[in-house]
Each structure stands twice: as C-alpha cells, then as structure tokens.
Amino acid sequence: MRWALGVDLGGTAIKAALVSQEGDREEVMEVPTQAWMGRDHVLEKRLLPLIERALQRARSRGMKVEAVGVAVASPLDPWKGVVYHPPNLPGWGVFPLLPYLEERLYLPVKIDNDANLFALGEWKWGAGQGHAPLLCLTLGTGIGGGIVYHRGIIWHGAHGAGGEFGHVTIDMEGPPCNCGNRGCLEAMASATALERWVKESQERGRTTKIPPGAKAIDIARAAREGDEVALEAFQWVGKNLGVGIAALANAFDPRVIVLGGGLSKAGMLLLEPAVSEFERRALSLQRERVKVRLAHLGHLGGVIGAALLALGEGLENHDKVREEEG
Amino acid sequence: MRWALGVDLGGTAIKAALVSQEGDREEVMEVPTQAWMGRDHVLEKRLLPLIERALQRARSRGMKVEAVGVAVASPLDPWKGVVYHPPNLPGWGVFPLLPYLEERLYLPVKIDNDANLFALGEWKWGAGQGHAPLLCLTLGTGIGGGIVYHRGIIWHGAHGAGGEFGHVTIDMEGPPCNCGNRGCLEAMASATALERWVKESQERGRTTKIPPGAKAIDIARAAREGDEVALEAFQWVGKNLGVGIAALANAFDPRVIVLGGGLSKAGMLLLEPAVSEFERRALSLQRERVKVRLAHLGHLGGVIGAALLALGEGLENHDKVREEEG
Numbered sequence: 024m025r026w027a028l029g030v031d032l033g034g035t036a037i038k039a040a041l042v043s044q045e046g047d048r049e050e051v052m053e054v055p056t057q058a059w060m061g062r063d064h065v066l067e068k069r070l071l072p073l074i075e076r077a078l079q080r081a082r083s084r085g086m087k088v089e090a091v092g093v094a095v096a097s098p099l100d101p102w103k104g105v106v107y108h109p110p111n112l113p114g115w116g117v118f119p120l121l122p123y124l125e126e127r128l129y130l131p132v133k134i135d136n137d138a139n140l141f142a143l144g145e146w147k148w149g150a151g152q153g154h155a156p157l158l159c160l161t162l163g164t165g166i167g168g169g170i171v172y173h174r175g176i177i178w179h180g181a182h183g184a185g186g187e188f189g190h191v192t193i194d195m196e197g198p199p200c201n202c203g204n205r206g207c208l209e210a211m212a213s214a215t216a217l218e219r220w221v222k223e224s225q226e227r228g229r230t231t232k233i234p235p236g237a238k239a240i241d242i243a244r245a246a247r248e249g250d251e252v253a254l255e256a257f258q259w260v261g262k263n264l265g266v267g268i269a270a271l272a273n274a275f276d277p278r279v280i281v282l283g284g285g286l287s288k289a290g291m292l293l294l295e296p297a298v299s300e301f302e303r304r305a306l307s308l309q310r311e312r313v314k315v316r317l318a319h320l321g322h323l324g325g326v327i328g329a330a331l332l333a334l335g336e337g338l339e340n341h342d343k344v345r346e347e348e349g
Numbered sequence: 350m351r352w353a354l355g356v357d358l359g360g361t362a363i364k365a366a367l368v369s370q371e372g373d374r375e376e377v378m379e380v381p382t383q384a385w386m387g388r389d390h391v392l393e394k395r396l397l398p399l400i401e402r403a404l405q406r407a408r409s410r411g412m413k414v415e416a417v418g419v420a421v422a423s424p425l426d427p428w429k430g431v432v433y434h435p436p437n438l439p440g441w442g443v444f445p446l447l448p449y450l451e452e453r454l455y456l457p458v459k460i461d462n463d464a465n466l467f468a469l470g471e472w473k474w475g476a477g478q479g480h481a482p483l484l485c486l487t488l489g490t491g492i493g494g495g496i497v498y499h500r501g502i503i504w505h506g507a508h509g510a511g512g513e514f515g516h517v518t519i520d521m522e523g524p525p526c527n528c529g530n531r532g533c534l535e536a537m538a539s540a541t542a543l544e545r546w547v548k549e550s551q552e553r554g555r556t557t558k559i560p561p562g563a564k565a566i567d568i569a570r571a572a573r574e575g576d577e578v579a580l581e582a583f584q585w586v587g588k589n590l591g592v593g594i595a596a597l598a599n600a601f602d603p604r605v606i607v608l609g610g611g612l613s614k615a616g617m618l619l620l621e622p623a624v625s626e627f628e629r630r631a632l633s634l635q636r637e638r639v640k641v642r643l644a645h646l647g648h649l650g651g652v653i654g655a656a657l658l659a660l661g662e663g664l665e666n667h668d669k670v671r672e673e674e675g
Contacts, residue, residue: 098634154509168600172504180602181482185636190599192630195520195592204595204630220597268522269530273516274600276506304518304530308424308510 026086028077028130028328030070030128031094031137031323034058034111037069039077040323041086042330046148048323050080061114071127078130089131092333094137094325095120100183101135132250133332138186139177139316142169142327143337145281148327149319156277159318160188161284162264162293163200166209170275177337195268201262211263214239214286220256243289257292264293265300272301272309290317352412354403355656356396356455357420357463357649360384360437363395365403365413366649368590368656370476374649376406387440395405406454411565417456418659420463420651427461427511459658464488464512465503466654467644468495469663471607474653475645482603486514487610488590488619491527492535496601503663515539518593537589538611540565546582569615583618590619591626598627598635610643616643 024042030037033056040051054073056065074091081088103120120133124132135143142159151157155175161167166189168180178185189209190202198216210216217239225235231252233245235315246253268280286293298315305313322329331337351370358362359382366377378400382391400417407414423435430447449641450458461469468485477483481501487493492515496504504511515535516528523532524542543565551561551607557578572579594606612619624641629641646653657663 063359064444115617154507156504172498178482178498179603181604182481182602182634182638184632185600185602187599187602187632190632191517191596192522192592193518195589202632266518270596271600273502273513274511274597276508276511278507302478306510306513306516306528308508312508 024086025334026076026081026088027330027333028081028088029094029326029328029333030074030091030093031140031329032056032070032112033073033096034109038323038326039073040045040326040330041077041088042327042334043083044334047316048327049086049328050077051323052077055123056112056242058112062112062116062118065112066123074128077113088130090134091124092136092140092331092332093120093124093132094140094329094336095134096137098184099134099136101139101177102183104132104134106134115174115344131333133179133329133338135332135337136167136183137168137325137330138167139169139179140332141167141283141338142171142186142238142281142321142328142338143175143177143331144324144326144328145283145318146171146175147331147336149302149324150316151279154278156275157281158186158188158271158275159283160268162213162282162286164213165189166213167284168231171337175331175336181187188267188271191267191270192261193270208263208267212267216263217242217256217260217286219265221252224252224256232236239286239289243292246289246292247334257289259294260286261293261296262300264297265345266304268297268315269304269309269331272305272313276309277313279314279316281316281318282326287317295301295330332339350412351660352407352414353656353659354400354407354414354417355420355654355659356417356653357466357651358382358396358438359422359463359651360435363399364649364652365399365654366652367403367407367414368653368660369407370628370660371586372653373463374653375410375412375470376401376403377649377652381444382438388438389443391438392449397426400454400551404454408509414456416512416659417450418456418466418655419446419450419456419460420466420655421460422463424510425460425462427465427503427505428456428509429447429626430460432460457659459655459664461655461663462493462565463651464493465495465505466663467493467609467646467650468497468512468607468654469503469657470646470650470654471609471644472497472501473657473662475650476607476642480604482601483605483607484512484514484597484601484603485609486579486590486594488608488650489610490539490541491515493610497663497668501662514593514597517593517596519589519596533567534589534593538586538593542589543568543582543586543612546585547578550578550582565612567614569618572615572618578583580618584622586612587619587622588626590623590628592628592655594623594641595630595635598631603639605640605642607642607644607651609646613643652661
C-alpha cells in the first residue's frame, strides 16, 4: 500500500493525516497554528513538529510514507513552491516554503493552494467521483476556488492563481469587496456577507432571535428554528451564489460544481436557493447537465488533496508544460 | 510543406482558404451562405462546391492537402461532430455534419465551434503568439468565447460548450438577455447592446449625428467624428466589457485575453475603456500580468483556426480523454 502525508496549513489550525492511495486516512492530527507568533514559530514549533510526529507514527506502524503534500491558504507559485503574503499568516511575506521543507525532510515534498487541493480531493474521493472538469468553491470568511480538468490535473492558470471565484463580479455596482472591486461573489455570498446582511437588518430594527454579532453558524441555527431574518439572509446569499455558479457553469462547462468551506455546512439552507437561481439563469445545456453538489470531504478536504498531490495526482509534466507556455 | 483546407461556415458567408503549417494562406474564397434556403441547399450547393473548388485549385497547383477543418457557428459536439440547432442556420436541427463530410470527402475532416477555432488561430499566429492559457471573446451581434490551454489544446468543457463568455453575468439585475438570464455580458457589451443604448438615447431625445437604426459601424464612425452620444455608448459598452474581462481574468488567470469579432474593429474606442475598467477591478496579479489585446487575424480567424485543427492542433488524445472523464 502506498502512503503519503497530507498537511493543511491554515491561519487557525494545521491539520495532517496519513492517506493511502485507496483513500484510507490514519493518524488524523490537528494543532492550533498560533499564526500571531510569526513565521519562524509556525514553521519550527508547529508545522515541522507535527509533520515529524506523523512520520514517526507511520514508521512505528510500519507504514512507508512516499512523500509529503502541503496545502497552504495563500497565493503561491506551485512550480517554485513560493508563497506570497498569506493573508492569515502574518509576517510571512514572500517565502520559499517548498525549498525550506525539502531541506528539512528526507522525503519528496509538494505544495499547492488549499482551494486547489480541496478541489483535487473532491474530484478523486468526494462529490466529484472522478468526473472532470470539476469546479470547487470554498465558502468561508472569503471565497476561494479550484479547477480540476481532465485526468485530475489542477488548472493553475498562467501565474499559479487560477480559480479565484470569489472575485467574479455578479453585480457591477454591488457592495465593495476587500479586493478593491465591487459586487464580487465574495462580497455577496461568503459567511462574512451573510453576517453583514443580518447585522444590517438588525440595525434597521427588524425583529429576530439572532443575537447581535452572530456568526454564520448562529444564523444557520436560527434559520432552522424558523427565524424570518435568518431565512431571508440565506435566501439572499444562496441566490447570489446561484448567479455566480450559473456564470461559471456557462464559462467552463464543467461536469460538477462542488460547494465546500464552513458556510457549506448550512446544507440545504444554502444549496436550495443556490440551485434554484442557477437553474433560472444557466444556459439550457448547463442547466440540464452540470451537477451542483455539497462537498463530501469536510474539514479534511485540504489534507486529502495534499496527500493526493504527494502521490502524484494534480500535475502533468509540470515543468515541461510551464516551459512551453513561456 | 503541409497544407490543410480551413473552412468557416457562418450564417452569412462561408469562407475557405488553404493554410500551410507555416501560416501561409492561399486561395482565400468566400460565398454567401444563403442560409434561408435550408440545410440541403447550404450543404450541397454552397459548402461542398466551395470545398471541392478549393481542393481542385490545390491539386492544380501541386499542393498536397492533408485534411479539412470546418469552423461552425453553432453549439456542437466536437467529438461526434454533431451540430445542435445552429441559431443562424435555420432548419438544421441536430445534424451529424462530421460524418456527412467524411462520407463525401476523401480526406480526414475535423469540426469545431467557430469561437473555439478563432481562439486557436489567435493562440498560434495572432495576438496570443503561442502563449497559453488564452481566452478569446468574439464581440458581434452576440458574444462567443474560446479557451486555449497549454500546448494549444482547446478547453471544450464536459459537454462541448466551454467558453460561453457572452453568458457570464456582470449585473444580476441588468437588462434581459436572449438566453433568459439578466445582465449577461452579451446583453451589455455586444454590438447589439451598443446599438440598443444609442437607440434608447435617441428616444430620450438626445442630440446626435447618428442616424436612426444605426449599426455599430455607424456608431463607431460618429464616435471618431466626436459625437457625444456615440462616445458615451462606447464608454458604456467598454466599461461593461472590462467588468467581464476582470471576472474572467480572476477565474482563469490566463496569459492573454483576445478581443475579436466585428465590434472589435472599433479598436481603441472599445479597448481603452475596457482595459481601464479591467485595471480598476482585477486582482493585482492579474492586473499586472494578464494582457488584453485586440485580435490580429480579423475575418479569417475562424478559417485559420479550422486549418490548424485539421493540421492536428487543438486536440490531445481526444477520445481517450473523453472516455476517462466518463
């Protein structure tokens, strides 16, 4: 049996698991990132010890680990393995994470963006069930995205930044987005957008059971208990999401669109209005054939995708392609 | 020297040319489609005679033609070679054009959508100069699109319909689109949208030199002569186009975005506001690195792309990939 170590380096937690070529997961581990302590602390006191602990456990169980894959919540160059100013890892700047890890681990290492690897995991063992092209949206504080095309290859785009679905405009005069644009999907369909919508309703004096300063998870609970404001908030976010999904379906003609990330835990509260709006807006071929599904792999999606990358999925003659594209 | 015959079957005209592997074009021909006469007439009295005339000319000049490529203005299945209800070829319905041509020509034949092949031509010998990923928008009565990824492979999507950039929503409450959606790029950045904007300005009584019922070409002329309404119309269409280009740049992270089709002949009138809005809205990496350019190949883009397809570009282990994607 072939095994890889998958690692997911996020701003809040670092997760790891041993993943086999069959999709078995063993020794799932999680530690807080302690991102505020800065780069050296995260690397030397959190990430490396976690990796070493996982590899030790593998050794003690007689499991041979072939390689390590790391999913990073950051813009990055997957070819050189350089991360660029991860927004939730303060003080990292431009950092050559891949060379750093290769020097310290006596194993092959690969890194990629967490949303790309989430898409890879869902393609192989999740909602995609091996069907490509597959688009993935990770709905959380922000919105990320990943694209997997035929034979499980990640679409990196020209500069390693493909799949920024959070910054697809659905309303050109819409609310301002953190990126400087207006009416981006991220400004209108993220957990942050949901929370802002509820806050504004409360400020306008609407009656609701939702406590002030509520997070998406509280709003989902209130919606399940029948709270009008919470239900409307999900209708609004779901509709916006559906507009974006229809645009992406028309542009890419994928086989599957997978919705993941924390907000996707709202389940049908989000999926129902999103799919209904998608069906109202997509071209007929896409409406009939593109499947919109909730993610299956949950919070381990990035870890599993990272292990798949380490096992050789996701890339195809990588450097060669890169060179030819010049 | 290797030669192919490229053919572009549109609703108004059928064009053909002999194209060499070096990009030389010989024997450029064009006949009216006479689409209103129905499918059999177009096939037997227009398309086949044009192809046979071109092949005869090649023979008489001692040029060996390897294969025939046909660009069709229609949704189609590029694998089976079946066209589905071409909107500007009345009475065609669902028609197996590839098998039909293969039976009648003693040469290998390939067919694909005209916007895809326009993108392929621009990638190889046009504004793309061999750089991928490349996105192409064909701006005319409607808006089509094509995607070329690494090594000149066309992105067909799951069902042969990738690249429908005309139906990317930029304003979810915007004007209705022919597709049934609202605020699509096609409803806000096509020649038709430009003409509608001018018509509505005229109906509101604005003073302009533009004659009633003017087409895009007349509006461009008036704009060059300094007409205020015409200039504003191009500002509006260009801005809308820029919103769409920014969304596509963020989603795909391409190297180049190429603007073609009749409306692109307006040149800087369109490009200047489009690029300026793109730069205001795209993520910083895309803003700095994605190149937005006017097409180079003009009205022969489809013919040249079709010849490239016949010469073996655009597809990669086509049926194999298709099968694996299940």
